[in-house]
Amino acid sequence: MKKERVAFLGPVSSYSHQAALGRFPEAKFELVPVVTIRDIFEAVQSGDASRGVVPFENSTNGSVVFTLDLFADRELSYPDLSVCGEIYHDVHHCLLGHKSSSLLQESDGASTPTPAVPQPLKPRTKPLSSLEKIQRIYSHPQAFGQCELFLGSYLKGIERIDVTSTSKAAELVKADTTGTSAAIASEAASVVHKLDVLARNIEDTTDNTTRFFVLRKGLENDKVDEAGLFAQDGAHEKSLVSFTVDHKSPGALADALDSFKKYQLNLTSINSRPSKIRPFQYIFFVEFEGSKLIDPEGVVKGAFELLDKAAQSWRWLGSWTDQLSAKMGARSPSRDGLGKPIKGSGACERLKAKHPNFIYDRLRHDKSSPYQLLETTLAKYLPSFVNRTLPKQLLTPSWKLPAGYHLIFFPPPTTDLLKDGTDNMHFPGKPWVRRMWAGGSIEFKTDDRHKYLFSRYHQSDVVRCREKITNAVVKGSVDNQKVWVDIRRDIGPTHSNRKPSTAESAAIIETRNLVFMPAKTPEQAIDDISKPIRTIKPTIKPDFSISMVPDANLLFRFSSLTFNAHRIHLDREYARTVEGFRxxxxxxxxxxxxxxxxxxxxxxxxxxxxSITYKNLAPLFADEKMTICVRRSRSQANATSTEASGDTEIPMNEDSAPEQAGSTQVEAESTSTEADGTPPEGNGEVTRWDVWIENAEGGYAVKGTAETVAVGDETPQLHPVSKKLIRFIRTKA
Known part of the structure; x- marks a missing residue:
């Protein structure tokens, strides 16, 4: 089935692109970048695209006049277009460019006081590197208006050049390698265009948000949104109309606006643009709460009848569901079996209404990459045949991402941390201030030839993680309620060329289950330290197990790798006296x-x-033994591995040498692995495993199941030049 096309203001990685991705998933829609906002209107009017996403207004800088002028449609070029939806997208600007070798000069960014402005405002952030070489800045006019404090403090007098989009600005700066140009754009654009971030979050306000309209062709429809993407039960409906009045008639504008007042329709915004018929005459745009398409009491119809009499001309421009009211929890709260509202249900609804986050990264495996730093971190705790998973392939940029290594990439895109050090992206609000990781699942995808999807991509490719809260629910008794938040992460390649790939599905699909709990009193925390942890001991024995003792150094390094500042991993006193962990x-x-x-x-x-599915049943602690266990399903394992004597146990502690521990124990006891730690080849079928971790008490801390499968031929396809070089090396050997 052919996908519907959605036009947005490109290039790829623009804010319009990110907003469009939040509402139009690539699995169902083909996203098409265009050069100008006019191109979006023309694509939808001509039928080249079924939808178009256009910026309409920003919370800091006001209306986008380019879009208003196109809605004015003075030449009647777009008679069939209407608004069918809206998207709110948080905008955080970065200054992008090529990092200078000059030393950064410290400054607080304060402007010089003047009689007119005795206490000038300071910008929210400081540069991360020297800006002294910058001679020009590219960006969209709206972006300049949203970053005046930073620009006025650190780049005052520098030439500003308007371009069609922030992503286009990044493209231009990428081409200028002199280091004298900079762009205001998103951090995603820095990844796509390989630019340095010279300053982050340079917008004037923390709540900088842009509202986008979704366009469609067809003015009349019996549904507010035929795609079903924007409907929100209980949320308000909104509409947009434009009109002109006789400027020579006193009170003409007031009479037009009175049409809405008489029918008790709340006006939410009024804009105007020159009519270009006569100088200083205007086309007015009014946005109000109500819908022409859902109007059971006829109030919108009545207002339009009055407007028809008061205005010289008017036009209905669309009706849609108000996403802001839905996002702020305008829907009716969930209720319990007695019909009473459940505490926290409003917070859950707000979480579920959040737009997806898009995080971009490159899965590098060079010496300074998170990949290599992880293996360096774990080298002290694991034998080499368990820790080393990157195949050594000569001159091959293509590689297979080891299972689970995506967890150290795609850091949370937020600068706001809560008191416990966690980010606020999934936080339901007070009183649920303690967060724990309850479990989840991961699916690693293959293509139709059973080849691992990531194996065909290079480490230089940009990879995108789309993160969305899929569910949030309150559970537990009245005096012990907890908020469970389910998160889905779709991870797959994207491309930096003009047209994004739409044929690929996600290579990794991960779900995460977080639980948020109320705070403990100091007395409760101290009391919980002395309580024994509930222990459920395994009734089966592993085919292979390895023991290790994690310490504070390991937890600190892993926190750094994953950009995780949660204090339960870093601050022992906090973990004990606030959270109640030992x-x-x-x-x-x-x-x-x-x-x-x-x-x-x-x-x-x-x-x-x-795939793997798991639950975290009990906490694991620093300085205490933990044992990682795997076991083939007994319906598939061979007779040798079912014997208890075939179990492999490799005890590890912080003083043992991984290589020695691994080689000694494996040679002496293992029957499920070869002498070098390499298991025998499988039979090509799906193999099921029990996997778990035992805590110091010998009980389940983590319990799950996994599946492994034989994949197709993964022999790397070398570049012809690489093949010639290999042949040359072999002839000289």
Whole structure:
């Protein structure tokens, strides 16, 4: 089935692109970048695109006049267009360019006081590197208006050049390698165009938000949004009309506006643009609460009848669901079995209404990459055959991302941290101020030839993570309520060329289950430290296990790698006196990574992890032994590995040498692996595994199931030049 096309203001990585992705998933729609806002109107009017996403106004800088002028449609070029939806997108600007080698000069950014402005405002942020070489700045006019404090403090008098979009500005700066140009654009644009971030969050206000309208062709429709993408139960409906009045008639504008007042329709915005019929005569735009398409009492129809009499001309420009009222929790709260509102249901609705986050990264595996830093971090705790998972392939930029390694990429795109050090992206609000990782699942995708999707991409490719809250619900008794938040992450390649790829599905689909709990009193926290942890001991034995003792150094390094400042991993006193844990807590993602590493070490060389589902049943603590276990499903394992004597146990502590521990124990006891730690080849079928981690008490801390599967031939396809070089090396050897 052919996908519907959605036009947006490009290039790829523009704010319009990010807003469009939040409402039109690439699995269902083809997103088409265009050069100007006019191009979007023309694409929808001509039928080349079924939808168009256009910027309409910004919370800091007001209306986008280019869009208003096109809605004015003085030449009747777009008679069939109407607004069918809106999108609110948080905008955080960065100054992008080529980093200078000059030393950064410290400054607080304060402007010089004047009699007119005795206490000038300061910008919210400071530069990250020297800006002294910058001679010109490219950006969209709206972006300049949203960053006046920063520009006036650090780049006063520097030439500003208007371009069609912030992403286009980044393109131009990329081409200028002199370091004298900079762009105001998104951080995503810095990744796509390989630019340095010279300053972050340079917008004047923290709540800088742009509202986009969604256009369609067809003025009359019995549904507000035929695609079903914008409907929100209980949210308000809004409409937009334009009109002109007789400027020579006193009170003409007041009479037109009175049409809405008489029918009790609330006006939410009024704009005007020159009519270009006569000088200083205007076309007025009025936005109001109400819908022409959903009007059971006829109030909108009545207002339009009065407007028809008061105005010289008028036009209805569309009706849609008000996303702001939906986002702010305008829907009716959830209720319990007695019909009473459930505490926290409003917070859950607000979480579910949040737009997706898009995080861009490059999955590098050079010496300074998170990939190599992770393996360096774990080298002290794991034997080499478990820790080293990157295949050594000569002159091959293509590679297979080891299972679970995506967890150290795609850091949370926020600068706002809560008191416990966590980010606020999934925070439901007070009183649920304690966060724990409850479990989740990961699916690693293959193509139709059973080849791992990531194996065909290069480490220089830009990869995107789309993160969306899929559910939020209050659970528990009245005096012990918790908020459970489910998150889905779709991870897959994107491309920096003009037209984004739409044929690929996500290579990794991950779900995360977080639980938020009320704060503990100091007395409760101290009391919980002395309470024994509930222990559920396994009734089965592993085919392979490895023990290790995590310490504060490991937790600190993993926190740094994952941009995770949660204090339960870093501050022992906080973990004890505020959260009630007896020591620092091991990260949920770290324990998951360790399970996947142990599992990967037991697979055949032609196998890959297909999926894993897990629950975190009890906390793991620093300075306490933990044992990672894997076990083939008994319906598939061979007779040798079912014997208890075939279990492999590799005890590890902070003083043991990984290589020695691994080689000694494996040679002596393992029957499920070869002497070098490499498991035998599988039979090509799906293999099911039990995976778990035991805590110091020998009980389940993490419990899950996994599947592995044989993949197709993954022999790397070398570039012809690389093939010639290899042949040359071999002839000289």
């Amino acid at each position: 020591n620092l807590v091991v990260h949920g993602p770290l324990s998951l990574l360790l399970v996947l590493k142990a599992l990967s070490s037991q697979m055949g060389s032609s196998e890959m992890v297909k």
